[in-house]
Amino acid sequence: MDAIQRVTGATPAGMAAAAPRPAASGNRFDLPDAAAPAVAGATAAAGLGGLIALQEAEGERVSEREARRRGRDLLAELAALQRDLLGEGAAPERLDRLTALVESLPVPADPGLRDTLQAVALRARIELAHYARA
Numbered sequence: 001m002d003a004i005q006r007v008t009g010a011t012p013a014g015m016a017a018a019a020p021r022p023a024a025s026g027n028r029f030d031l032p033d034a035a036a037p038a039v040a041g042a043t044a045a046a047g048l049g050g051l052i053a054l055q056e057a058e059g060e061r062v063s064e065r066e067a068r069r070r071g072r073d074l075l076a077e078l079a080a081l082q083r084d085l086l087g088e089g090a091a092p093e094r095l096d097r098l099t100a101l102v103e104s105l106p107v108p109a110d111p112g113l114r115d116t117l118q119a120v121a122l123r124a125r126i127e128l129a130h131y132a133r134a
Contacts, residue, residue: 067108071117074101074124081127095131098124 077098084090102124108114 063106064108064110064113067106067113067117070101070105071113071120074098074105074117074120077101078120078124078127090131095128099128102128 077094081090081094081098084094102121105117105121108117
């Protein structure tokens with residue numbers, strides 16, 4: 001096991017900090033002083049790239065989650081419209097909500113989800129066309 005050559009950080013009051021000793025030559029982890037900033041910069045850039053990739057992936061998941069939620073809202077409004085038609089007819093407020101949902105429906109990256117949402121949106125547009133709302 002290697003001996004600890006130095007400890008960095010604060011020293012207790014009244015004690016002088018030990019002068020750093022040079023690393024043993026031949027250690028394969030030694031870098032020339034001029035190369036250290038370049039290596040540190042490359043490491044920071046790689047870490048930042050990974051963080052950005054994770055955030056983008058999370059953004060896609062949030063987008064698909066939002067698309068699913070909006071699709072469920074659209075289906076709920078279509079079901080409510082069916083119930084309204086069994087009663088006194090379509091309420092103008094319901095048609096307004098349905099129009100707003102269709103117009104603001106996000107386009108997810110997942111092709112299956114995108115196709116499903118487009119089919120539901122088409123059905124909603126057909127219903128709105130019956131009332132000249134499309």
